[in-house]
Amino acid sequence: MSPTTHSPTPRWRGSVSTVTLAMLGLGSGSAILGCSYEPHSMPREYQLADLNEVALAEAFAPSRAAAVGAQVRGSLEMLFGTPANPRFLELEEWWDEEIDPNDASLELSDEAFDEVKSDNLRRFRRQLYLLDARRYAEVPEPLYADDLWATWQDEYLPALLDSPDAPYDPDDDEYGTWHEEAKYLFESWYPTLRESAEMYRAQCLHCHGNDGGGDGPTADYVSPRPRDYRLGIFKWVAVDRNFRPRREDLYKVLHDGAYFTAMPSFARFSSGELNGLVDYVRLLAIRGETESLLVGELVEEEYLRAESVLENYSLVWDKWEGADEKYVSYAGQVPTPDSVTPNMLAHGRELFLGTVANCYTCHGTDGRGNGESLFEPDPDGLTELNDEGEEVPVLIKRKDEWGDDSEPRNFHMGVFHGGGRPIDLFRRVKYGISGTIMPAADSSLTDADLWSLVYYVLSIVEGQDVNRILEARAVADAGDGHGHSHDESGHDDSGDNHETQEEGH
Amino acid sequence: MRILVTLLFAALLFLGVWTFADAETFLLAPMPEGYTWWWPKEISTYGQDIDFLFELISWMVLVFFVLTEGMLVWFVYKYSKPTDEKGSGSHGNHKLELLWTAIPAGLLLIIAFAQMSTFANIKFAGSFENEPVFGEIWGSQFDWRFKYPGHDGRLGTADDVESPFELVVPDDQKIVMNLRSRDVLHSFFIPKLRLKQDAVPGMTIPIWFQVDQEQLAEESKNEFDIICAELCGWGHYKMSGRIRIVSRAEFDAWIDEMTTKKFDNGEIN
Numbered sequence: 094m095s096p097t098t099h100s101p102t103p104r105w106r107g108s109v110s111t112v113t114l115a116m117l118g119l120g121s122g123s124a125i126l127g128c129s130y131e132p133h134s135m136p137r138e139y140q141l142a143d144l145n146e147v148a149l150a151e152a153f154a155p156s157r158a159a160a161v162g163a164q165v166r167g168s169l170e171m172l173f174g175t176p177a178n179p180r181f182l183e184l185e186e187w188w189d190e191e192i193d194p195n196d197a198s199l200e201l202s203d204e205a206f207d208e209v210k211s212d213n214l215r216r217f218r219r220q221l222y223l224l225d226a227r228r229y230a231e232v233p234e235p236l237y238a239d240d241l242w243a244t245w246q247d248e249y250l251p252a253l254l255d256s257p258d259a260p261y262d263p264d265d266d267e268y269g270t271w272h273e274e275a276k277y278l279f280e281s282w283y284p285t286l287r288e289s290a291e292m293y294r295a296q297c298l299h300c301h302g303n304d305g306g307g308d309g310p311t312a313d314y315v316s317p318r319p320r321d322y323r324l325g326i327f328k329w330v331a332v333d334r335n336f337r338p339r340r341e342d343l344y345k346v347l348h349d350g351a352y353f354t355a356m357p358s359f360a361r362f363s364s365g366e367l368n369g370l371v372d373y374v375r376l377l378a379i380r381g382e383t384e385s386l387l388v389g390e391l392v393e394e395e396y397l398r399a400e401s402v403l404e405n406y407s408l409v410w411d412k413w414e415g416a417d418e419k420y421v422s423y424a425g426q427v428p429t430p431d432s433v434t435p436n437m438l439a440h441g442r443e444l445f446l447g448t449v450a451n452c453y454t455c456h457g458t459d460g461r462g463n464g465e466s467l468f469e470p471d472p473d474g475l476t477e478l479n480d481e482g483e484e485v486p487v488l489i490k491r492k493d494e495w496g497d498d499s500e501p502r503n504f505h506m507g508v509f510h511g512g513g514r515p516i517d518l519f520r521r522v523k524y525g526i527s528g529t530i531m532p533a534a535d536s537s538l539t540d541a542d543l544w545s546l547v548y549y550v551l552s553i554v555e556g557q558d559v560n561r562i563l564e565a566r567a568v569a570d571a572g573d574g575h576g577h578s579h580d581e582s583g584h585d586d587s588g589d590n591h592e593t594q595e596e597g598h
Numbered sequence: 599m600r601i602l603v604t605l606l607f608a609a610l611l612f613l614g615v616w617t618f619a620d621a622e623t624f625l626l627a628p629m630p631e632g633y634t635w636w637w638p639k640e641i642s643t644y645g646q647d648i649d650f651l652f653e654l655i656s657w658m659v660l661v662f663f664v665l666t667e668g669m670l671v672w673f674v675y676k677y678s679k680p681t682d683e684k685g686s687g688s689h690g691n692h693k694l695e696l697l698w699t700a701i702p703a704g705l706l707l708i709i710a711f712a713q714m715s716t717f718a719n720i721k722f723a724g725s726f727e728n729e730p731v732f733g734e735i736w737g738s739q740f741d742w743r744f745k746y747p748g749h750d751g752r753l754g755t756a757d758d759v760e761s762p763f764e765l766v767v768p769d770d771q772k773i774v775m776n777l778r779s780r781d782v783l784h785s786f787f788i789p790k791l792r793l794k795q796d797a798v799p800g801m802t803i804p805i806w807f808q809v810d811q812e813q814l815a816e817e818s819k820n821e822f823d824i825i826c827a828e829l830c831g832w833g834h835y836k837m838s839g840r841i842r843i844v845s846r847a848e849f850d851a852w853i854d855e856m857t858t859k860k861f862d863n864g865e866i867n
Contacts, residue, residue: 311832311833314832331864348762349762349763350741350762350763352741352743353738355833357740357741357833357837358762360763360764361763361840422863423863423864424863425863426863427861429757429861430750430756430757431757508780514859514860514861516862516863520864551756552756
């Protein structure tokens with residue numbers, strides 16, 4: 094190799110400036126991009142659920158399936174609008190009753206409205222502060238409040254800059270000055286469906302998907318899977334099994350989160366915003382249910398009658414409007430821990446391991462969520478060899494309505510997705526959990542029995558007082574497993590029949 | 599051209615750091631009230647100690663950042679002149695090496711001694727072991743939950759009160775809480791109180807803070823952010839909470855309300 098003697102000058106100078114400029118461009122480019130990122134603001138169409146697409150494809154010839162699919166999508170768009178502009182179609186029979194599902198705030202109780210109002214004071218703190226200081230021009234634009242902002246800019250701001258103390262409406266004494274009405278505008282703000290949809294896209298879409306199908310981009314990375322709203326079934330509710338949730342039920346999940354799932358608490362938003370999200374979740378759920386009904390009718394009848402679209406729509410609405418009537422209240426006094434006796438826990442344990450309540454079959458005898466009934470033979474008939482060399486069917490976990498593996502609660506974890514208050518557990522035990530293999534309690538069990546069960550379950554929870562459960566076991570063992578409980582709440586009429594009864598579910 | 603390219607290079611170095619330090623948030627956005635350009639004003643009894651250390655280290659870093667990057671830029675400029683001469687290298691200089699070993703070692707020693715009392719005060723058990731445990735903080739993907747002992751004063755019993763998202767504390771006592779995680783590493787961070795501690799699955803880590811009542815009185819609000827400061831999964835950015843600092847009477851009323859809520863029949867939800 095001979096030493097090179099070339100002059101490096103031209104290439105050297107060129108490369109420095111090119112590299113530097115390129116890096117500079119990259120740096121400033123990323124800085125600019127970083128400032129103007131907007132998540133998912135593109136309006137898109139609602140899509141049909143995969144299951145429904147398949148049903149249509151199987152029922153119709155390929156040439157017709159596309160047209161039929163478009164018909165369903167068109168009908169649904171007529172009923173529910175688009176993601177960019179969602180709305181409910183108003184039915185004629187609602188007109189007389191003055192029901193407007195698009196103005197959901199009308200459904201709010203007075204207390205809920207007061208809560209919205211007081212939370213908005215916090216949400217719009219900066220805006221209200223500047224209003225008070227009469228610095229109207231500086232009021233900054235709030236997030237997810239497009240309609241509010243448009244009203245503010247078009248109507249209020251010009252009037253305020255002109256004459257803030259002029260009456261809002263000279264012909265009507267009910268209104269105050271523009272200044273006062275502007276404060277009321279922010280304090281009582283309630284998002285429209287369109288604004289809530291915008292917020293849904295920023296906060297919820299990445300898991301729950303554009304159509305509420307639980308199929309957003311991050312859905313694959315969370316366990317348990319995000320809820321698919323389109324069946325209309327929600328687990329953490331205070332209504333009877335298999336009925337639609339109330340607004341308050343959805344609100345509670347949004348506010349508290351579903352503990353130890355990827356659903357966090359959204360308490361950092363105002364109650365107005367959360368109620369708006371509830372409205373939009375309801376829209377997606379009602380839309381999904383209507384879609385399934387329309388597709389079902391198409392597959393069965395081979396065509397879709399114009400009037401059946403509206404029929405199905407009001408059918409689904411009825412279920413949701415009737416939700417309040419299905420509310421499960423408990424009129425009595427919820428037992429506090431002080432009133433729980435070892436006898437009561439012993440009775441709960443007896444029921445837990447008995448064949449009437451049948452808890453142990455899924456939750457396991459020690460409450461670890463691994464009971465035998467959780468499993469069923471593989472539907473495809475797969476077999477395996479057991480330890481003795483015999484051919485036995487492969488056991489898989491039973492599925493829930495969404496097609497996911499059932500996961501009975503492991504009480505030792507000490508967490509309950511739907512809330513850990515005694516009344517929450519009472520509702521789960523008494524009415525089961527919609528969409529899952531958790532059944533409603535046998536009708537022979539009294540409320541006192543159920544409270545014993547609830548407190549027995551709470552006593553297994555990790556970190557709970559170990560002595561209590563040891564005491565309870567001692568009492569149960571002393572009675573040889575057949576003893577009636579004699580505490581103040583014991584109504585154990587079914588105690589001796591445990592072995593002979595089979596629960597049907 | 600040579601000076602221009604060198605200046606652009608320098609701008610890249612300095613602006614680059616600034617960009618990644620999120621300069622646009624305080625350049626472009628209006629500053630919310632009660633915020634400074636870096637930290638919010640502290641209201642914790644040990645907040646000043648943390649701020650002193652933070653500023654000490656920041657100034658050290660700033661001085662040496664400007665010095666070293668300045669030298670780099672200067673050399674880029676100085677030796678960018680086109681020349682036909684063959685380059686010559688230099689190798690080995692004990693005095694220089696001693697110098698650039700001794701100076702950082704000295705600086706590290708300064709930091710080590712400066713932080714000792716502060717670290718001991720915040721992290722060592724001696725400063726809180728005689729206090730009763732006020733409650734538990736549970737981190738899980740992706741929220742914070744706070745558990746209070748309830749009326750019996752003991753954690754892990756059925757009358758414990760749980761609060762998602764919101765940590766409510768009285769302003770008149772030293773708050774000692776056990777920090778735990780249900781799944782992965784999290785970091786419990788209250789910027790306003792200068793409190794930050796990793797939550798490690800399987801470990802119970804005690805943390806403490808005490809609100810400085812005088813400084814709190816100067817604030818326009820009593821609610822402050824809680825965040826997760828350790829990348830804990832895709833939903834890390836959602837993992838937030840709120841601390842509300844109230845008077846003793848308000849706190850007692852709140853605990854009563856939460857207890858009533860826990861054992862009522864759920865009409866209110």
